[in-house]
Amino acid sequence: MEMIAAHNVAKSYQVGKVAVPALRNVTFTINEGEIVSFIGPSGSGKTTLLNMIGCLDRPTSGTLTVDGTNVASLDRKAAAGFRGNTIGFIFQEFNLVPIMTVYENIEYPLVMVKNIATSKRKEAVSELIRAVGLEEHRDKLPDQLSGGQKQRVAIARALVSRPRMVLADEPTANLDHKTAYDILALMRTIRDTYKTTFIFSTHDPKIVGEAEIIYTIEDGAIKSREDKRGGRS
Numbered sequence: 001m002e003m004i005a006a007h008n009v010a011k012s013y014q015v016g017k018v019a020v021p022a023l024r025n026v027t028f029t030i031n032e033g034e035i036v037s038f039i040g041p042s043g044s045g046k047t048t049l050l051n052m053i054g055c056l057d058r059p060t061s062g063t064l065t066v067d068g069t070n071v072a073s074l075d076r077k078a079a080a081g082f083r084g085n086t087i088g089f090i091f092q093e094f095n096l097v098p099i100m101t102v103y104e105n106i107e108y109p110l111v112m113v114k115n116i117a118t119s120k121r122k123e124a125v126s127e128l129i130r131a132v133g134l135e136e137h138r139d140k141l142p143d144q145l146s147g148g149q150k151q152r153v154a155i156a157r158a159l160v161s162r163p164r165m166v167l168a169d170e171p172t173a174n175l176d177h178k179t180a181y182d183i184l185a186l187m188r189t190i191r192d193t194y195k196t197t198f199i200f201s202t203h204d205p206k207i208v209g210e211a212e213i214i215y216t217i218e219d220g221a222i223k224s225r226e227d228k229r230g231g232r233s
């Protein structure tokens with residue numbers, strides 16, 4: 001099933017009187033359950049693209065369909081609702097709440113947005129804590145954890161509301177290689193379990209090899225697509 005269809009998506013930022021192009025007629029499709037990486041140099045447009053897919057910003061032109069919804073036309077409120085139901089976000093800096101335990105950080109999105117019974121909520125949080133291997137750390141605060149453990153909390157938090165898709169902007173940038181590989185292996189396990197689509201950006205050519213589909217982006221345009229399950233196009 002098609003999860004994302006981008007057709008001629010362009011984005012320019014207005015800086016004073018000048019329009020700065022950040023994305024130029026980007027066209028691609030991503031299917032449900034794929035693990036996709038966008039790689040490219042600083043300033044190539046990776047964050048801009050993830051922001052469009054994540055409905056944090058809108059394209060200047062083109063059509064962008066996410067899980068069957070044309071997100072280019074959503075207003076702010078509709079975009080927020082759509083994000084809450086469909087997308088989980090993982091940030092480079094983890095963005096954990098420092099005064100909340102591991103358990104509470106992971107539970108937080110459910111407390112904030114979903115109207116669900118306490119017992120169901122506990123079940124969902126415990127399942128994700130198990131999935132990311134943090135049972136022993138559930139009552140710790142973020143500053144008592146290593147970088148990789150914090151990133152696991154961030155992944156569990158992104159997944160607890162069972163989003164169809166997870167977007168991660170440089171999720172491994174602050175991790176050593178071994179930990180970064182472990183995090184990607186964890187993404188694959190979670191994808192196999194929940195059919196979650198994972199889309200991430202990275203600078204790191206060693207990490208990018210762990211994705212299934214790799215888009216190279218340069219100066220706002222897609223330069224190549226490599227499908228590790230199939231070949232180059």
Ligand SMILES: Nc1ncnc2c1ncn2[C@@H]1O[C@H](COP(=O)(O)OP(=O)(O)OP(=O)(O)O)[C@@H](O)[C@H]1O
Pocket residue numbers: 013014015020021022040041042043044045046047048049203
């Ligand atoms: N809010 C903004 N206003 C103006 N220009 C912007 C804005 N955000 C990004 N840009 C410009 O758009 C281009 C793409 O930026 P983007 O942040 O998407 O790059 P990136 O690939 O994520 O880079 P990095 O690897 O450094 O995170 C750059 O030229 C950047 O200067």
Ligand SMILES: [Mg+2]
Pocket residue numbers: 046047048169
């Ligand atoms: Mg960026």
